[in-house]
Amino acid sequence: xxxxxxxxxxxxxxxxxxxxxxxxxxxxxxxxxxxxxxxxxxxxxxxxxxxxxxxxxxxxxxxxxxxxxxxxxxxxxxxxxxxxxxxxxxxxxxxxxxxxxxxxxxxxxxxxxxxxxxxxxxxxxxxxxxxxxxxxxxxxxxxxxxxxxxxxxxxxxxxxxxxxxxxxxxxxxxxxxxxxxxxxxxxxxxxxxxxxxxxxxxxxxxxxxxxxxxxxxxxxxxxxxxxxxxxxxxxxxxxxxxxxxxxxxxxxxx
Numbered sequence: 001x002x003x004x005x006x007x008x009x010x011x012x013x014x015x016x017x018x019x020x021x022x023x024x025x026x027x028x029x030x031x032x033x034x035x036x037x038x039x040x041x042x043x044x045x046x047x048x049x050x051x052x053x054x055x056x057x058x059x060x061x062x063x064x065x066x067x068x069x070x071x072x073x074x075x076x077x078x079x080x081x082x083x084x085x086x087x088x089x090x091x092x093x094x095x096x097x098x099x100x101x102x103x104x105x106x107x108x109x110x111x112x113x114x115x116x117x118x119x120x121x122x123x124x125x126x127x128x129x130x131x132x133x134x135x136x137x138x139x140x141x142x143x144x145x146x147x148x149x150x151x152x153x154x155x156x157x158x159x160x161x162x163x164x165x166x167x168x169x170x171x172x173x174x175x176x177x178x179x180x181x182x183x184x185x186x187x188x189x190x191x192x193x194x195x196x197x198x199x200x201x202x203x204x205x206x207x208x209x210x211x212x213x214x215x216x217x218x219x220x221x222x223x224x225x226x227x228x229x230x231x232x233x234x235x236x237x238x239x240x241x242x243x244x245x246x247x248x249x250x251x252x253x254x
Contacts, residue, residue: 021181023144034060034119038120039119042118050109057095061116062116065087068107069081081194082198090118094142095120113133162204172186182228183232
């Protein structure tokens, strides 16, 4: 079965919260397909590699507990953390097409323990090779992974350091956030270094200065080793203003 995927323009105009809701829906649909297959449980410990870049991927992993980071190495040898995934997310599901799936990034455990369910890629392919509903779900999931990648590229290329960091905080809040009376708690421990890498900021000083400014303005709070987003509208407006400046040469002069 030859499958071709394209991104519909309707997806490109969704805001970050709508994109995340659609990704969660697609992920839940994929879980329904995968949970009926034979699987084994695996455990990875902090800083151990689940996959290394260009290594062959034999399994799709479903994260049951813990936090996993996806890293890329740029041309100068610097390691950039491009994504974090937690409970209920997949590792390797993007590679179900093709005869030999290889990891496009270094994938490693970022929490003390990462517990996963492992399903052989070959079993998934053999079970669902002629199932059009599975490939519709797969197409939807890949679309939203692609949109997330576009958002991350814009963080690096289009935004200022502050805009990129605000975008990362919004995405983390939409992915791992829990609504409380104090604001939206990002329910994973993220270090300042990880925030800098996710935002493409090269210096710790710049990250610290931006975070301090957001704390002083009561936009965010750091409490019990977790970030609380107290004014997500401000962060989203900061991103929007930066995008308008980049699209208008006159505004870039301000």
